[in-house]
Amino acid sequence: MAKTLESKKACAVNPLKMSQPLGASYAFMGLDSCMPVMHGSQGCTSFGLVLLVRHFKEAIPLQTTAMNEVTTILGGYENIETALLNIKKRAAPRIIAICSTGLTETKGDDVVGYLNMVRKRKPELDDTALIYVSTPDYVGAFEDGWRHAVTGIIQHIVPDTSANPVVGQAARQVNVLPGCHLTPGDLEEIKQMLDDFGLSAIMLPDVSGSLDGHIPPDWRGTTLGGTKHDDILRMGESIATLAIGQQMQDAAEALQQRTGVPYELFDRLTGLACNDRFLMTLSRLSGKPVPQRYRRQRSQLLDAMLDGHFYLGHKKVAIGAEPDLLFAAGSLLHEMGAELHTCVTTTHSPVLDKLPAETALIGDLEDLEKGAAECDFMMTHSHGRQAAERLNKPFFRLGFPIFDRIGNAHRLMVGYRGTRQFIFEVANLMMAHIPHAVPDTWPLPDAAQRVAMPSQAVAELPWPTGPQRGNAQSEPRTTDGVTP
Amino acid sequence: MSVSLKQKIAEVFDEPGCDKNQGKSEKERKKGCTKQLSPGAAAGGCAFDGAKIALQPIVDVAHLVHGPIACEGNSWDNRHSYSSGSQLYRTGFTTDINELDVIYGGEKRLFKSVREIIEKYNPPAVFVYQTCVTALIGDDIEAVCKKASEKFGKPVIPVNSPGFAGPKNLGNKLGGESVLDYVIGTEEPEFTTPYDINIIGEYNLSGELWQIKPLLDALGVRILSCISGDGRYHEVASSHRAKVNMMVCSKSMINIATRMQQKWGIPYFEGSFYGIGDMSDTLRQIARLLVQTGAGADLIDRTERLIEVEEARAWKRLEKYKARLKGKRVLLITGGVKSWSVVSALQEVGMEIVGTSVKKSTREDKEKIKEIMGDDAHMIDDMTPREMYNMLRDARADIMLSGGRSQFIALKARMPWLDINQERYHPYAGYEGMVELVEEIDKALYNPVWEQVRIPAPWDEVDAGMLAAEPFVPPAKAEGQGGGQHGHDHGHQHAHA
Numbered sequence: 001m002a003k004t005l006e007s008k009k010a011c012a013v014n015p016l017k018m019s020q021p022l023g024a025s026y027a028f029m030g031l032d033s034c035m036p037v038m039h040g041s042q043g044c045t046s047f048g049l050v051l052l053v054r055h056f057k058e059a060i061p062l063q064t065t066a067m068n069e070v071t072t073i074l075g076g077y078e079n080i081e082t083a084l085l086n087i088k089k090r091a092a093p094r095i096i097a098i099c100s101t102g103l104t105e106t107k108g109d110d111v112v113g114y115l116n117m118v119r120k121r122k123p124e125l126d127d128t129a130l131i132y133v134s135t136p137d138y139v140g141a142f143e144d145g146w147r148h149a150v151t152g153i154i155q156h157i158v159p160d161t162s163a164n165p166v167v168g169q170a171a172r173q174v175n176v177l178p179g180c181h182l183t184p185g186d187l188e189e190i191k192q193m194l195d196d197f198g199l200s201a202i203m204l205p206d207v208s209g210s211l212d213g214h215i216p217p218d219w220r221g222t223t224l225g226g227t228k229h230d231d232i233l234r235m236g237e238s239i240a241t242l243a244i245g246q247q248m249q250d251a252a253e254a255l256q257q258r259t260g261v262p263y264e265l266f267d268r269l270t271g272l273a274c275n276d277r278f279l280m281t282l283s284r285l286s287g288k289p290v291p292q293r294y295r296r297q298r299s300q301l302l303d304a305m306l307d308g309h310f311y312l313g314h315k316k317v318a319i320g321a322e323p324d325l326l327f328a329a330g331s332l333l334h335e336m337g338a339e340l341h342t343c344v345t346t347t348h349s350p351v352l353d354k355l356p357a358e359t360a361l362i363g364d365l366e367d368l369e370k371g372a373a374e375c376d377f378m379m380t381h382s383h384g385r386q387a388a389e390r391l392n393k394p395f396f397r398l399g400f401p402i403f404d405r406i407g408n409a410h411r412l413m414v415g416y417r418g419t420r421q422f423i424f425e426v427a428n429l430m431m432a433h434i435p436h437a438v439p440d441t442w443p444l445p446d447a448a449q450r451v452a453m454p455s456q457a458v459a460e461l462p463w464p465t466g467p468q469r470g471n472a473q474s475e476p477r478t479t480d481g482v483t484p
Numbered sequence: 485m486s487v488s489l490k491q492k493i494a495e496v497f498d499e500p501g502c503d504k505n506q507g508k509s510e511k512e513r514k515k516g517c518t519k520q521l522s523p524g525a526a527a528g529g530c531a532f533d534g535a536k537i538a539l540q541p542i543v544d545v546a547h548l549v550h551g552p553i554a555c556e557g558n559s560w561d562n563r564h565s566y567s568s569g570s571q572l573y574r575t576g577f578t579t580d581i582n583e584l585d586v587i588y589g590g591e592k593r594l595f596k597s598v599r600e601i602i603e604k605y606n607p608p609a610v611f612v613y614q615t616c617v618t619a620l621i622g623d624d625i626e627a628v629c630k631k632a633s634e635k636f637g638k639p640v641i642p643v644n645s646p647g648f649a650g651p652k653n654l655g656n657k658l659g660g661e662s663v664l665d666y667v668i669g670t671e672e673p674e675f676t677t678p679y680d681i682n683i684i685g686e687y688n689l690s691g692e693l694w695q696i697k698p699l700l701d702a703l704g705v706r707i708l709s710c711i712s713g714d715g716r717y718h719e720v721a722s723s724h725r726a727k728v729n730m731m732v733c734s735k736s737m738i739n740i741a742t743r744m745q746q747k748w749g750i751p752y753f754e755g756s757f758y759g760i761g762d763m764s765d766t767l768r769q770i771a772r773l774l775v776q777t778g779a780g781a782d783l784i785d786r787t788e789r790l791i792e793v794e795e796a797r798a799w800k801r802l803e804k805y806k807a808r809l810k811g812k813r814v815l816l817i818t819g820g821v822k823s824w825s826v827v828s829a830l831q832e833v834g835m836e837i838v839g840t841s842v843k844k845s846t847r848e849d850k851e852k853i854k855e856i857m858g859d860d861a862h863m864i865d866d867m868t869p870r871e872m873y874n875m876l877r878d879a880r881a882d883i884m885l886s887g888g889r890s891q892f893i894a895l896k897a898r899m900p901w902l903d904i905n906q907e908r909y910h911p912y913a914g915y916e917g918m919v920e921l922v923e924e925i926d927k928a929l930y931n932p933v934w935e936q937v938r939i940p941a942p943w944d945e946v947d948a949g950m951l952a953a954e955p956f957v958p959p960a961k962a963e964g965q966g967g968g969q970h971g972h973d974h975g976h977q978h979a980h981a
Contacts, residue, residue, distance in 0.1 A: 276942045283943065290943045302937045306895040309933040314923075337931035434909050437691025439568045442916045444698040445797065451789035452702035454782060 002355035004348060007363035014365035014383060016320045017346040018400065020135035021099040022048040023145025023180055024152075025062055028131070030205025031153070032226040033094035035087050037063040039076060039111060040101030044137070054403035056211050061222050063087055067103060076109045081118050088128055091221030094229050095129040097153075099145070102137030129229065131156045141346035142400070143247050143322040146180035150205060150251040153232065158258055161236045165260035170237040174285060175261060176203040177252055179245025181325035181399070182269075184212035185410040189418055190244070190269070193279070196293065197286040202231045202238065204251075213409045236261060240285055242278075244269055244414075245324035246351035267351050268328035269414035270422060271335060272301060297416035304420040305336060308427040313337035315430060318372035320365060320380035321399045323349035329379065329398060330355055332419060333426070342371025344380075377430065394433040396426055486619065488626065489644050496657045501742035501752075530647030532615050533559065534655020538737060539611055539643060539663065541687045542715040543567035546607040548577040550594050550625055551615025555647070556580075564909060566691040568714050572607055581618065590623050598632040598640055608717040609639040611662075619646035639717070641666045656736035663711065663720060664743050671721035673708065678779040680708040681770060682723045682750075684740050685732040686757075688713025692913035696757055699794065699914065703786055705770060711740060724748045727777040728770060730755050751777065757913040759829030760798050764791045798915040802833055805922050810834035812929060815875060817841045817867065817886035818904055826885065826904060826921075828856050833922050838881045839864050869893050883929055898937045900928040 021038050025048060028036035038045040045064035052060040065079040080098070087096055100111060111132045118125060133152040135145045174194060178187055187208035194201045209225025216224045235241075236259030243252035243265045252263035264281060268274050276298075279290050315338045319330055323345050330340050331354075340357035344367050352360040361367055365380065369387035372378040377394040378387065382402045388395035402408045412418035444452075529537070532555060540547050540563070549556035560576035567573065579597045581590045598610050610632070614625050629642040645658035673680075681700075686693055693713045700707060709715060709723035724744060729752035731741045741752035751773055755766035771779075771787040813836045816826060827837050839862040842850055853863060872890065875881055876897035884894040887905030894901035902924055904912065912921040 272936050273939055276939065280942045295941065295943070298941060302898075303895075305933050305937055306898070309931050313927045313931045313933075335932050335936050337927070337933055437566055437694055437911060439691075439694045439697065441691060442695050442698060442914075444702050444794075448699075448790055448793045448797070449702050451793050452699075452704075452786050454704055454780070454786065 002343065002352055002357045002360045004352045005359050005361045007361060007367060009363070009366075012364040012366075014369070014387070016344055016363070016365050016368065016380065016383070018051070018142040019048070019102075019137040020140050020142065020145035020148070021101050021137060022051070023142035023147075024099040024133050024135045024149035025097075025145075026052065026142075026180060026207070027146045027149035027153075027205045028095075028097035028099075029061070029210050029223050030203075030207040030226045031095050031097070031232075032209065032223060032228045033220075034097055034223045034226065035061055035063055035091055035093040035095070035221070036097045036099065037065060037083055037087065038099050038101055039065045039067070039080060039109065040103045041067045041072075044101045044103065051401045051403070055401040055408055056213065057406060058211055058213060058409075061091070065098075065104075072103060072107050075107070076104055076111075077114045077117065080111065080114050081122065084118060084125055084128075084130070085122065088125060093128065093222040095131060097131040097133070097149070099133055099135045099149070101135070105134065105136035105138075129157060141322065143180055143324065143349070144347055147247045147250055150177060150248065151254050153204065154235075154251055154254045154258065157229070157232045158235050158255060159233060160258045162258055162260060166237050167260045167262075168237070168239045170200075170234065171239065172199050172286070173234070173238040174199050174201055175235050175238045175241040175255065175263075176201045177241060177243040177248040177255070177263075178203060178205075179247045179324045181245060181322060181328065182414060183409055183411050184208040185412045186269075186414040186418060188212070189412060189415045193294075193415060194282060196291050197282045197288050199282065199286050202235055203227060204232060204235070211409055213407075235259065240264065242266065242281070246327070246349055247324050267354070268324070268331060270328040270419050271332045272298075272305070272416075272419070275301075275414075275416050275419065294416060297420075301416040301420045301423075304423045308423040309337050311427040311430040312423075314339065315377065316341040316375040318342035318344075318368055318375040318378045318380075319398070320344040320368040320378075320384060322346050323351050323360075325399050326360065327351045327355055328413065329422070330357065332422065336423065341375050342368060344368040344371070377433070379426075394429050396429055486622075486624075486644075489619070489646070489649060492644065492658060492661055493649060493654070496654065496661065496739055499657070499739055499742065501738040529652035529655070530616075531645045531649040531651065531655035531658060532613060532647040534652035534657075534736075535643050535645035535659035535662070536613060536655075537563065537652070537687070538656045538659035539712055540573055541565040541567075541712040542611075542717060542720060543573040544570040544607060545609045545611055545717050546572055546575070546577055546601045546605055547611045547613065548579070548594075548597055548601060549613045549615060550579045550590065550597075550618045550623065551581060551613075552617050553578065553580045555613075555615040563687075564690045565687050565713060566689075566694075568694075570716075572605060575605075577601060579618075586617065586621055589621060590618050591628050594618075594623065594625065594628050595632055598628075599636065602636050602638055607638075609641060609667075611641045611643055613643045614646045616647045619644075619648070639666065639670070639721075653736065657739050660737040660740045664740060667717070667721050668740070668744070669721070669724040669748070671718055673719075673722040673725050676708075676725045677706055678727060678777070679703075679705045679774060679783075680726045681705060681728045681730060681774070682708055682726040682744075683710045683713075683730050683732060684752075685737045686710055686713045690909055690911040692757065692911040692917060695911055695914040695916040696763075699767065699790065700770075702790060703767075703771070703783065705774065705783075711737065724750070726750055727779070728752070728773040730766070730770060732757065757917070758826055760795055760832055760915060760918050761828055763914050763918070764795060767791055794915045798919055801919045802922055805926050806834055808926055808930065809922065811836060812882045812925075813838045813880070814925075815839050815872070815881035815884045815886075817864075817872065817884060817890055827853060829918055829921065830925075831856065832918075835925075838862060839867075839875075841865075841867060873897050883925060885925075898934065900931070900934065902928050 025036040028034050042064050045062055049060055049062045065076055065083045067076055067079055071079050084096055115130050115132055131152055133148045135148055184207050191201050204227045206227045210223040238261050241252050241255055241261050241263035243263050246267050249265055255261055256263055266278055269278055279294055283290050317333055317338050318341060319326055326343055326345050334340055334356040343357045343360045344363045345360050365384055365387055372393055373391055378384060379396040379398045381399040382397055382404050385395055397405055412421045556576050556578035579593050585593055601610055612625050612629050625642040629640040632640040641662055643659055643662040645655045693710060708726040709719035711720055729741045729744055729750050731752055731754040744750045745752055753769045755769055756762040767787050771783045775781055775783055814830055815838055827840055842863045872893045876884060876894055876899040883900040885902045885904045888903055891901045910920055910924055911917050
């Protein structure tokens, strides 16, 4: 429904977008015992690292090849080799994942060639899996980086069994490919759903193991959990792949090509009908009826929708988010009666065509702010808070990064339960900002004033005209509490 | 019940302005103005509630509830009566009496409470509300208030309306009695004009008064006092100098209007701010009565011109909804004046009223409904929640308008609902309010959420086959439960489109 437009501006003001290598690094954080590396200068990594730390309030394993002027010109082989050896020595990860950056892509480093050379020269890295994805900063956005990374993992690690398929050998095993818009809490919820049908999930990647804010028993320099390497090797034996978010289609197709495991794409899991479909799919895959718990949750969601619609009906909203998140949140808000007045996103995606809005603009927070001026509330990541303050609009934090709130890892938006949670949060925000009428909220137009006026001059009237009370000015008005 | 309270109630029941009372025989009248509540089937507030509702919108006074915590603790801050200034009325004051007070009496505590309030907040007056327990133990709030008034040199007004005295409606009137006895006529306004009116029984819920006031301002009509929405103590105290009284909410404080007429000769009329036609009639009435009492004759012409302009503006704004709302069926569960004033408002935009409750309506109200809706008006005396639910579920109505207590009946039937009682956030008075009401109805009716919540649970069809294979529910029992083990999920039972 929505037409995707691109901002015509030369200068992005207050960017909404985060870069591809950051999205890819984030995906690699969902692999167990992994060390993501950005092949670029130190700053490329540190900026992303800081964002991740501030969002998750966790130690984030992320390394850099620390390119400088000279190595950039001469080529980064030395730096990559040194980085790999150092990481191996210091953290001993099972997987080292390299994401290119704008710098090294511009130079044109042949990282695939470099890695082949490293393999020959450094046998001590033999038991370390190496993955590389090309993620130039100047193309796409965070979501694209994630997409490429997951596809890359599948192509690097999952064995190609297309000649001799082993599909369905693990009768109750299902692959789940979640998009980057899902929180660790969301992933836990999805795993729980599968578990309740007696299905075991291989989730790739799985940031719920690594970034769910737990206290690990020991110190590790790498990720603290996530998809196990052995599990990735076994993905070809699953009965099906469930891809969540449009961004996961590439990865699901790659997996199907290599292994023959059929996939089903869910463009969102925030909403009623999409979860109906999801649960019926699980029911079909497992041969089990939908458990009582979800029947109850569905009924609770219906109730939440009814309770929530009063506060969302006709509300104009400005959302700035990556395509899949924009689609998930926006579609639900639309179903609750809100109007998607301004939608700003970061990159192209087929899912935007289905967005129930007139347009989706690939733009920045300046664009969002402009549209939000006509809206009832604004929804985007924490960087939008200044615009919301300037406009004096209610502000709902959504997406990444959210650095001025804690508990981001556990926010829930998927499933009946998560949808319900999301409705409550937004509706409560709107409830906290119900407009309060004042005496001059409904001014009479001049035309009406004129015809009602006494024939003699106003000044001759024996009493003051207009709002006689004048208390609105003279008595200090507080929205709450007492004026003694 | 104290002798003075008994007398007061008898006075209220003798209300000459209440046709319902006047229509009764002497014997019936003694019984009271409403039927005895039937235990186990009663709903609604008590007399204390009624008195508090009626007077609390006087925003600059401290409202002190003399009783145990339930009376104020459970009820304060629950109405959206707005103030353009002081927020003191929103502070919950209660004596919160304890066991020892019950044994030894709570009068001392009450007196001290009044002192504390005056010292800390210095309001122009303190209103003291009697409640069941303190009335029962014999606390004489009149005496305490008298003593406190003398001691602190400030009006301390007793409101003798304990909950057990009767229902909410009676409490409204008893609240009115208190201001009649202790407030109105105790001060003089700085100046008067031939254009001064009082509005009685208007509580400025969600700021509704401010949808009306600009119209009166433009005409040069001064609201000397509103009793009690956005009211100030000194205004109410000097309201006896108004030229005309307008009675808004059907009969809630009719005793104020009738007694002011008896005592100060102020004519009153009963009007409504709900609906375009009613708003215009109200303006005409005000103009006519003011001219009768000495205002310039041009007021009538000016009023007509204003009505013309404002009606045209309202209709223009409503135009776009007419097509969308035409033929939509409304079930109206409310009481009193709204049962007819909202009916005419909705008919103005082409909606069909499939039923309106008349539980709290007077005979006059019912006559008006017949006048508007014709003889086949579906007046509902007492509808059980189940009947409402069935009516909505069977889609015999497209939307229900009611108070908050019955909202879930509509919502559980997955039908649109709109709050038109006091807890609502949206003001519906005057031309502005009518546009707002229609906007809200349109918004409720066309919210896409209705399509969503009526999506049948997908497993209902699949289950039949799948669950049959698992013989864990004896078939006979399953039938008896009406749908076996997934009977909990009411989704499938009425999944109509």
